[in-house]
Amino acid sequence: MFTADRSCLVVVGAQWGDEGKGKLVDVLAESADLVVRYQGGANAGHTVVIGDEQFILQQIPSGILHPGVQCVVGNGVVLDPITFFEELERLHAKGVITEGRVLVSDRAHLVLPYHKLLDKAGEKSQKIGTTGRGIGPAYEDKYGRRGIRVGDLRNLESTAKMLGERIERANALLGMLGATERAGVDEHVALLTKLAPRLLPLAADAGLAVHRAVRDGKRVLLEGAQGALLDVDHGTYPFVTSSNTTAGGAAVGAGIGPTAIDAVLGVVKAYTTRVGNGPLPTEALDERGEALRKLGGEFGAVTGRARRCGWFDATVVRYSARVNGLSDLAVTKLDVLDTFDEIPVGTAYELDGAHCEEFPTGIEPLERAKPVYEVLPGWKTSTGAARKLTDLPSAARAYLDRLEELAGVPIRYVSVGTRRDQIISVE
Ligand code: GDP
Numbered sequence: 001m002f003t004a005d006r007s008c009l010v011v012v013g014a015q016w017g018d019e020g021k022g023k024l025v026d027v028l029a030e031s032a033d034l035v036v037r038y039q040g041g042a043n044a045g046h047t048v049v050i051g052d053e054q055f056i057l058q059q060i061p062s063g064i065l066h067p068g069v070q071c072v073v074g075n076g077v078v079l080d081p082i083t084f085f086e087e088l089e090r091l092h093a094k095g096v097i098t099e100g101r102v103l104v105s106d107r108a109h110l111v112l113p114y115h116k117l118l119d120k121a122g123e124k125s126q127k128i129g130t131t132g133r134g135i136g137p138a139y140e141d142k143y144g145r146r147g148i149r150v151g152d153l154r155n156l157e158s159t160a161k162m163l164g165e166r167i168e169r170a171n172a173l174l175g176m177l178g179a180t181e182r183a184g185v186d187e188h189v190a191l192l193t194k195l196a197p198r199l200l201p202l203a204a205d206a207g208l209a210v211h212r213a214v215r216d217g218k219r220v221l222l223e224g225a226q227g228a229l230l231d232v233d234h235g236t237y238p239f240v241t242s243s244n245t246t247a248g249g250a251a252v253g254a255g256i257g258p259t260a261i262d263a264v265l266g267v268v269k270a271y272t273t274r275v276g277n278g279p280l281p282t283e284a285l286d287e288r289g290e291a292l293r294k295l296g297g298e299f300g301a302v303t304g305r306a307r308r309c310g311w312f313d314a315t316v317v318r319y320s321a322r323v324n325g326l327s328d329l330a331v332t333k334l335d336v337l338d339t340f341d342e343i344p345v346g347t348a349y350e351l352d353g354a355h356c357e358e359f360p361t362g363i364e365p366l367e368r369a370k371p372v373y374e375v376l377p378g379w380k381t382s383t384g385a386a387r388k389l390t391d392l393p394s395a396a397r398a399y400l401d402r403l404e405e406l407a408g409v410p411i412r413y414v415s416v417g418t419r420r421d422q423i424i425s426v427e
Helices: 021-029 081-093 113-125 135-143 150-154 156-176 185-202 206-215 247-254 287-296 314-324 363-368 394-407
Strands: 008-013 034-037 046-050 053-057 070-073 102-105 220-223 263-269 272-274 308-310 328-332 342-351 354-356 370-377 411-415 423-425
Touching: 008 021, 008 247, 021 046, 021 220, 021 263, 021 328, 021 411, 034 206, 070 206, 081 185, 102 185, 102 206, 113 135, 113 156, 113 185, 150 156, 150 185, 156 185, 206 220, 206 247, 263 314, 287 308, 314 342, 314 394, 328 394, 342 394, 370 394, 394 411
Parallel strands: 008 220, 008 263, 034 070, 034 220, 070 102, 263 328, 328 411
Antiparallel strands: 046 053, 272 308, 342 354, 342 370, 411 423
């Protein structure tokens, strides 16, 4: 993907998240200088498998697994400082050297324990299916202009005062939501006082660092979390996340201008999954859906929640290609389909008696949309050892050709297993 005139790339999930972005970023990070996380928080877990070791990365860019790659947590991320340091410690325990390699935007907002209390209380009254990690309330505070940012730790005295006001408000809200727990000001001040000396040495104007890297022709990878259909503007609102997961959010959340971005790689599974509530038109509610879940290990990396599974939905991916401006596609988990006799692909929807190729706006039409399926033959052969397109059985190649045609975006990578080397790069 990186070439002389493509030095700043975005990797986005082009479905409902969990597409295997972690693996693609890991593959691309090998030739990157800088990897930046631009939105989301500790709800999103990327899983990267190296040899027999499995790494779950929540807030630190997957580039950390490549020695020499610099990692940036951008201003668009809401940072949970407790899990951030736990993550660093887990990496140290596995022998990954992180010193001098991680930089955190001083503009990133903090997720604090009171956000988690609000998240859990809110979920009881408004079921979105959040992970309860405080991400939504932290973004609410950001847009409500009452957030606490990493840079605020430089002045703990005024931040402690600010915390007092924020917590008073949070406790009033908790009362309204019927929660019995309350947040304590002292414990929050103590937490920040303890964290400040660890976090501040990593804090900097991250946008400036990314800008300089782009300007100097370094290879920069902007890594998204979740997927396009969970974008707060373009996703299946209200069953979405609280940030812009789409490629436009990459510029904002990394602190650079959109003209700095050269290409956008959309990651899709060879089928479809989603976590939590909301419509999923091609959901397979039969034993084949169960088989996809089992074969694909479709359980949340962080939460363990079972994912809902179904067939590839080309309407979703076409839409995603449009709102992200995808230049390239990576298809992951092709191997999960190895044992199926036949594989349905959703090519369009039938909506209120009409043929519909565009993704509808709003939950109601989407709930009424019936997928139009085309059934492709399975290949009934293991694909895990394929390293070139020509190693794949012809039915698998035909399947990929059809996905590419329906999505309207060239396939650049095909992933055929969890391991780093199980990838086909399409030249
Ligand atoms: P992400 O958030 O998009 O990185 O996705 P997750 O990490 O939540 O889920 C991806 C899961 O799929 C991880 O367990 C990966 O190891 C696994 N994975 C990625 N690519 C492949 C693949 O091609 N085949 C199989 N079987 N698993 C894969």
